[in-house]
Amino acid sequence: MDLLPSNRSPPPPAPTQGSPCGSASSKDSVEWEGRSLLKALVKKSALCGEQVHVLGCEVSEEEFREGFDSSINNRLVYHDLFRDPLSWSKPGKALPGGPLEALRALDKRTGSGPATIALDSLSWLLHHLPCPILCQTLHALSRQDSCPGDTLPGEQVRVLGLLHEELHGPGPLGALSSLAQTEVTLSGTMGQASAHILYRRPRQRPTLQTQWFSILPDFSLELQVEPLLESQPPSDLHTPSVDPTTHLTFNLHLSKKEREAKDSLTLPFQFSSEKQQALLRPGLGQATSHIFYEPDAYDDLDQEDPDDDLDV
Amino acid sequence: MAAAGTCGTGTRSTGSMVAAASTNNVTSFQRRGPRASGADSGCSRLVSIAGTRPSVRNGQLLVSTGLPALDQLLGGGLAVGTVLLIEEDKYNIYSPLLFKYFLAEGIVSGHALLVASAKEDPADILQKLPAPLIDDSYKKECDEDVCSHKMEPDIKMKIAWRYQLLPKMEAGPVSSSRFGHYYDISKRIPQELIETSKWHGFFLPEKISSAFNVESCSLTPGYMKLLQFIQNIIYKEGFDGSNPQKKQKNILRIGIQNLGSPLWGDDICCTENCDTSHSLTKFLYILRGLLRTSLSACIITMPTHLIQNKAVIARVTNLSDTVVGLESFIGSEKETNPLYKDYHGLIHIRQIPRLNNLIYDISDVKDLAFKLKKKLFTIEVSQEAGKVVWYSRLFNSS
Numbered sequence: 151m152d153l154l155p156s157n158r159s160p161p162p163p164a165p166t167q168g169s170p171c172g173s174a175s176s177k178d179s180v181e182w183e184g185r186s187l188l189k190a191l192v193k194k195s196a197l198c199g200e201q202v203h204v205l206g207c208e209v210s211e212e213e214f215r216e217g218f219d220s221s222i223n224n225r226l227v228y229h230d231l232f233r234d235p236l237s238w239s240k241p242g243k244a245l246p247g248g249p250l251e252a253l254r255a256l257d258k259r260t261g262s263g264p265a266t267i268a269l270d271s272l273s274w275l276l277h278h279l280p281c282p283i284l285c286q287t288l289h290a291l292s293r294q295d296s297c298p299g300d301t302l303p304g305e306q307v308r309v310l311g312l313l314h315e316e317l318h319g320p321g322p323l324g325a326l327s328s329l330a331q332t333e334v335t336l337s338g339t340m341g342q343a344s345a346h347i348l349y350r351r352p353r354q355r356p357t358l359q360t361q362w363f364s365i366l367p368d369f370s371l372e373l374q375v376e377p378l379l380e381s382q383p384p385s386d387l388h389t390p391s392v393d394p395t396t397h398l399t400f401n402l403h404l405s406k407k408e409r410e411a412k413d414s415l416t417l418p419f420q421f422s423s424e425k426q427q428a429l430l431r432p433g434l435g436q437a438t439s440h441i442f443y444e445p446d447a448y449d450d451l452d453q454e455d456p457d458d459d460l461d462v
Numbered sequence: 463m464a465a466a467g468t469c470g471t472g473t474r475s476t477g478s479m480v481a482a483a484s485t486n487n488v489t490s491f492q493r494r495g496p497r498a499s500g501a502d503s504g505c506s507r508l509v510s511i512a513g514t515r516p517s518v519r520n521g522q523l524l525v526s527t528g529l530p531a532l533d534q535l536l537g538g539g540l541a542v543g544t545v546l547l548i549e550e551d552k553y554n555i556y557s558p559l560l561f562k563y564f565l566a567e568g569i570v571s572g573h574a575l576l577v578a579s580a581k582e583d584p585a586d587i588l589q590k591l592p593a594p595l596i597d598d599s600y601k602k603e604c605d606e607d608v609c610s611h612k613m614e615p616d617i618k619m620k621i622a623w624r625y626q627l628l629p630k631m632e633a634g635p636v637s638s639s640r641f642g643h644y645y646d647i648s649k650r651i652p653q654e655l656i657e658t659s660k661w662h663g664f665f666l667p668e669k670i671s672s673a674f675n676v677e678s679c680s681l682t683p684g685y686m687k688l689l690q691f692i693q694n695i696i697y698k699e700g701f702d703g704s705n706p707q708k709k710q711k712n713i714l715r716i717g718i719q720n721l722g723s724p725l726w727g728d729d730i731c732c733t734e735n736c737d738t739s740h741s742l743t744k745f746l747y748i749l750r751g752l753l754r755t756s757l758s759a760c761i762i763t764m765p766t767h768l769i770q771n772k773a774v775i776a777r778v779t780n781l782s783d784t785v786v787g788l789e790s791f792i793g794s795e796k797e798t799n800p801l802y803k804d805y806h807g808l809i810h811i812r813q814i815p816r817l818n819n820l821i822y823d824i825s826d827v828k829d830l831a832f833k834l835k836k837k838l839f840t841i842e843v844s845q846e847a848g849k850v851v852w853y854s855r856l857f858n859s860s
Contacts, residue, residue: 285724
């Protein structure tokens with residue numbers, strides 16, 4: 151599921167055969183807002199011909215639709231939770247049942263073909279729903295519908311969510327990250343926005359990528375190369391690879407001569423033919439061993455054999 | 463028995479008490495068994511179930527975890543009636559492998575399976591199991607790996623002559639294929655093996671109705687349903703001995719994936735002081751009770767890195783029998799560390815049970831690392847780390 155533009159490919163690829171459906175979450179903060187990126191992605195999906203459902207909670211419908219032209223607006227189905235979240239007005243107008251029902255309604259939506267669901271925002275939903283319920287509902291949304299044998303590769307659902315990471319503790323953030331297949335964290339330097347993209351594939355190592363981009367007034371996404379910084383940050387702070395063999399008090403490496411000497415040394419327990427000969431035939435040149443014994447005062451040196459007394 | 467026979471004749475010759483029995487030429491020592499007694503079998507013979515073996519240390523019945531290296535670290539295998547808890551690595555790449563090895567071993571040994579998951583359909587999980595390797599193909603894999611290693615200057619160890627005669631430790635598959643098999647991760651298990659196996663699946667979104675009921679009991683509804691399902695299967699299939707007319711005993715292998723994650727309805731990963739903080743611990747307690755009274759073994763993978771309350775992790779560890787933690791190097795600073803360049807992560811054996819024993823069966827080696835090759839998952843002693851630590855300890859003390 152490759153909604154987010156990668157470095158050199160044209161943005162973004164249409165749902166291809168191999169891409170699984172999944173969910174993506176964008177994390178933004180106060181300095182780098184993510185709604186414009188969300189709208190840019192929504193625009194891209196709409197331009198690809200997909201139907202886009204937007205669950206709007208934080209901004210009004212007019213504000214969300216602003217900046218899109220009419221072709222995109224026709225493809226956009228807006229589910230409004232902003233105007234009347236607690237459904238105080240007549241039930242005909244607003245969505246009854248609150249946010250959970252709205253999410254479940256999105257799950258059961260009729261319509262074939264690939265679709266994109268944009269949740270604006272996940273933070274609002276986290277505040278109004280318990281986290282496990284939200285995770286379960288999101289998981290059900292992004293799973294393929296279980297019609298056995300019926301699911302075509304084209305019928306995929308993509309879920310995009312916007313999360314304000316400063317509003318939540320590490321718990322919900324971790325829980326939602328583990329659910330998402332792609333996670334985009336927005337940051338930037340010097341007025342240039344960047345996106346750190348963490349892409350988890352099902353059984354492979356996750357890849358981390360940084361992409362610099364900017365969003366034009368008509369919500370098209372423009373990819374950029376990394377801006378050259380005048381003052382180079384001290385990137386050499388990352389220490390050169392740790393070599394544990396330095397600063398040792400002993401020598402770990404052998405020179406050639408030392409190695410030869412080591413190889414030619416016969417160890418005491420090594421069995422060689424010379425040793426075998428020496429064991430079998432005690433040589434004449436061998437010095438016989440002497441034992442030197444100095445008796446001290448308390449020793450009883452009796453030359454008689456004490457066993458002579460025994461009568462056996 | 464020959465010994466009893468001679469004893470009988472011996473006593474007869476010396477005229478002791480057994481003379482009365484000597485008239486029948488039968489001693490009072492009778493061998494119990496079908497030959498002598500002729501009664502129904504099974505009471506005195508050892509229970510031998512396919513795919514299990516008794517432990518050499520304490521006689522406990524063991525099953526293989528699917529990874530012979532892990533079996534060795536756990537003291538021969540996983541004891542029947544215990545829980546193996548795998549603490550998942552951060553991006554959940556390697557723990558599903560251990561999960562799949564366990565299930566694949568169950569299929570190959572002919573055990574019954576129970577797969578529970580809140581994320582994936584159990585039928586899909588079973589489709590993705592690795593294919594078992596027969597012996598000669600494994601040998602070929604080993605040789606390929608050896609040749610592909612870069613040839614280092616071969617520093618042969620000079621062994622004292624006595625030890626050259628000792629047999630080498632065999633790291634390949636044993637010729638008898640009854641305990642511990644090897645698998646090829648790059649291939650899927652053949653469909654016919656899955657079809658001939660007996661498995662039960664529990665997929666949470668299907669079992670839980672979409673009604674949002676607030677449960678008043680302390681277990682979250684997902685856990686409650688799972689426990690009822692397990693209990694039902696154990697009772698119905700007779701793993702706890704409740705159907706005595708079953709002729710062949712079998713082991714039930716239970717696999718629970720991602721327990722404790724929000725998809726099970728548990729908010730232990732989301733908040734630090736949650737209301738249902740005892741739900742997970744109660745589940746483990748009841749599960750262990752179910753396992754102890756039946757012929758089953760369970761593997762659970764849990765995302766402990768997401769659990770916010772560290773006390774809960776300690777409780778969960780105490781409530782499980784064997785705990786193995788996986789720590790992958792992805793994204794951490796250890797990834798670029800040259801000490802760990804050959805490996806993909808560390809494996810920590812956090813707890814080993816003390817069953818019918820006074821001492822623990824802990825191996826001496828603590829620096830274990832794992833490596834995911836193209837077709838195999840291997841666990842090795844992380845040699846580089848061990849070497850340097852040894853050097854510095856030995857010479858810095860002098």
